[in-house]
Amino acid sequence: MNCPKEDITFEKILGLRPSDNNHPLLLHKNKNNNHTPITRECLEKCKSNAECRSFVIYFNGVQELENVVDTNTAWFVKFVLVKSCTKLWIFETIPGTTLVGNDTKILPKTLTRTECQQNCLQEKEFSCKSAKFRIKPSDYGPNDETTGICILSDSDRHILPNAYRASGYDDEYFENQCSETYREDQDEFCAYEEYSNVTLMHNDIYYENKTKDSCQQLCEETEIFNCRGYSLVANKKSFDCFIHSEDSKIHGPRLLIENPFGKYYEKAQCINISITCSETYMTVTYSPKMKFIGRMYMEGYSEQPECFVTGRGTETLALKLSVLSTQCGVIKAVAPENRTLMAGTMIVQYNPLVQTQGDRTIRIGCIYGNDSKVLIGTGITITSAPNQGSALINSTNTAATPVVEMRVLDFNSQSEVSSTQIGQELQLVIEIRPADGPLDIWAGHLVAMTENSDESILLLDDRGCPTNLNIFPALTKIVTNDTRKLVATFQAFKFSSSPIVRFSVIVQFCPEICPSITFSG
Template sequence: MTLRIVWFFILIDIIIDAQVTNCPRKDLNFEKVIGLRPSTHRHPALLYRAEAEEIGVTEKCLNRCHSKDECISFVLFYNTSTCYWFKYAIEGVQELENELDTNTAWFIKVCYKVPDCNHMWVFERVPGATLVGNNTKVLPKTYSRAECQLNCLNEKEFNCRSAKFKIKDDEYGPNEEIKGMCILSDVDRHMIPSAFRASGFDDEYFEKQCSNNDYEMDGVFCSFEEYDNATLTHIDIDYKDKNKDECEELCANIQNFTCRGFSVVARDGHFDCFLHSEDSKILGPRLLKEHISGKYFEKTPCLNISITCSETYMTVEFEPRMRFMGRMYMEGYSEQPECFAKGSGTEVVALKLSLLSEQCGIIKAIAPDNRTLMGGTMILQYNPLVQTQGDRIIRVGCVFGNDSKVLAGTGITITTAPNHASPLINTTGTGPGPIVEMRVVDLYTQQEVSSTQIGQELQLVIELKHDDGSLDIWAGHLIAMTEDSSESILLLDDNGCPTNLNIFPPLTKILTNTTKLLIANFQAFKFSSSPIVRFSVIVQFCPKSCPPINCGRDEQSSRRIKRELQTRSLETIDGTTIVKVNRSDFNKDLSIMRMPLEFVMIVRNSNANSERLVLSDGKVLVAGYDYITNEVCLDYSLFVGLIITWVLIQVIFIVCCIVLVRRYKKYYEHESTTQSLEELNKNFGIGFSNLDNRRVHWADNREYNT
């Protein structure tokens, strides 16, 4: 039986290889898989290694694999600028061996006829992600991945920009091609980043690349978010001696792929330019790395925002392109009625701010030429309750001078250097009964987190330890709240069903021989009034097993969720049973135990900046204290100035000490020499001893005083 399965895999590989090999050269393209790669046990061969000072090798790797008929796919390692190729296709059950790796991109050959497209790859696939809502067209039956992508390419009724693919566990066996439900959409994650989130690995997100050619014509993207002291780790092309403007022009005009952003790094008096086909919205802030002499610029959708200035008010108006039910408020004043406005669909949202009072964080700054700036920082929050990665920070203001009112404009300044802190609460079930633990871990490293950033991909884990099979668990009434419970949002209702898939998905149960796990992948979010997010959940125990329920959605589980347990061996994974947590028809017995669990973490904005704040009296705010995180905030230039001043004081003190010691030593030597000569002259009756006043008698007996 095992031999038959092996021969079947070989036969499938031969069929897929033949399809690609027989493809006309003009129709041979690539699909890019992000964050996932085949296991190294498949022994890939070296395709290309970067030369000296070469960083971006994507195009060279693609060209080499394209010209090599035996190359079915290859993996690009961004951290080492090398790529390795595979001779056989990796499909079906073989995908269970694939490994999560955020430092790679996996390029697979496909045979698609795509006219008028010069891109080096046609689709991007993001495993474990989905675009919530925006289901423009739901296809009636199940399709393979290739069939789903072809439907998107051939769609005539609308411009298909992306597709969602949900694998159906009951549609394929160990010897069959993977199939699933295909949903087409006329938007993508770049147009509505707030709808793009992490999901289970039975969900996959496809994005068509060639449809991005009309972005600029549609006016979708017109600006760049700036990240100071940071670069993106995934570099596709690098250029030498290019400044910021030249690099931006290269990003705007490149035809080989859709440039999502660029980095500029100062080096030895010159600038290096890096172009990126990815951005921080795919894998969150983890793709950004700190670089003291670098700046990263990311393409961002345009905002229809206008500002009107009068002598007493500044009015900010936002005209959404799509349905907007979020909030628009001044940073730090989200709860004051005069400082925020709520969205109501596609209608214009207007925020009227008083310039005469000190409310809503409006700061007044007076320039030497008698011009006055009245401005502040505004946040555009797409969700009415919590901040997510797709939210925008906008600087708004008015400049007054010479009896005229001038719009200061809007701009976005973002840095990503989160401060880490110790865990606040990590509650574990204790005492008699089962041992249950709730924790939040990084989705890729599986390390517990206590401090994170908005948009980082996380995993909530509820674990029943030392399971002997006598009990089962499920969880409901999951609430996220601030530290003082002034704001809260219900993530899972009493039945364990999600209330908002855009924020938090349903729990998935994983059963092993020793533990039972409830897991859910989500992106970090926070409340506008506090960086502290407290999770509270009720865990309920059932004898033997808990009956499933239907939450009103098709949420079939998939064996591909086993990829999330990368720390376990493949043999252990094969022995794992996976089901979905469903519980609406559960009969609540009073004898069943319930246990509350809590977990607290700090979620920071990825767009906090360290710019100076100029007060109305001309003073500069250089320091402050954060009572929540117990941190002292200090202006960087002041910090450097204090260090230099301290060093100068120490140098001056040392120099003064040296001068004083030398002068004292010289004085001491002089005094010692004088005393020595005086004693010597006294002993010999000359010198200083003969100069004493005395009476002299001459021969004529006359007496003179000398």
């Protein structure tokens, strides 16, 4: 190639390779370890060899002599572009695929592949992240360059995974490796999807003796190509770390190979999603940047109305999940020092009817636990159902906390009750142990609710003042050598829709003595 050396670069073509009838020559082969990546070595050898116009990496180590369509290879083609970055290859081409819609700019005349890609690199009106190339039908001669329609886009398959799909082989998808990674909002949720007992077949860089965190950091810091994920293979005390420029979404799960000692981590699309936690609910909020008409639901509960929400274009969605029951698959895990995790698995499904590989699976949860505030709950039923109480802790650090317990007792027998009748005299007791510890307590925001939190009533406000003395009085503090507790005597009541009444309250710790609360009424 008679051109400046700095303009020589490569195009990486995935899923397609030249026929072996072209009599290829061996460029490089690993002698001792077939699993060690050779991408960089081959690129350097081909770039320095004037006779090398392209090369193929066979990731499975086998040359297939018949099929040209081959997902176990990567075909690197040397060509000339006025480029804007120093990546080892500038465009990634995936024949037979397309990005549906998102046609930011349709170029007015037919172009060659190289001209289409050069237009993407030189686009000034927007950041061109990908291009679609539709081959123009023609009787091409042996020396004719293929031409077609070129459409530039400010999106790519990572930003819009649900828009990327298979097409005919007259469609080609070009992805600009020089465009900046899409991360408009630093508060967005960005994560890696984890795949257990598998690794990705196509490896580009290999590191020995790494931890999970250090391998992920190497992926994040890779500059010679865009790292899409990494694989870990456990050995005696550490991991073998493999860095990937591809992901499983290109050709589906066929690129994942079973490995009982392996895990594969793939970069997922960043989405504007957040979780807020209260004493009764875990609320997941999703603000889509583009039109969303799919569904957001808890795994296994897609048809239960309280467990899903439906997209309404770009409107913000909120999925409100009770943490005081096991509905929607929310489960509780209790750790030492009164720390409790309420968690479940949520699906963000972009199509309203079916799941696709571009959908997101997200593990969501709230951790409760603090030496300052404690959220505790208990419950009774007006029939003979068993007690279904729970203890949740809301925390900002991991310091050891005292033990706090809330119970409902029969006023006369002082025994704990799990069932009662309307009007029976009961006592709500909130007790801290040890009684002679350095902390005092007060409580507020006491809520009574039905089993599924469909109905609720605020009994004490945030200061601890009663909202209706006819239903529930103020708490009284009792301190002796053996106990330190808050007590309120009330008559049993119930909601019309459910026989079960649950209680939730926020308890505040104070050094030595909590200030007294005054209220009117």
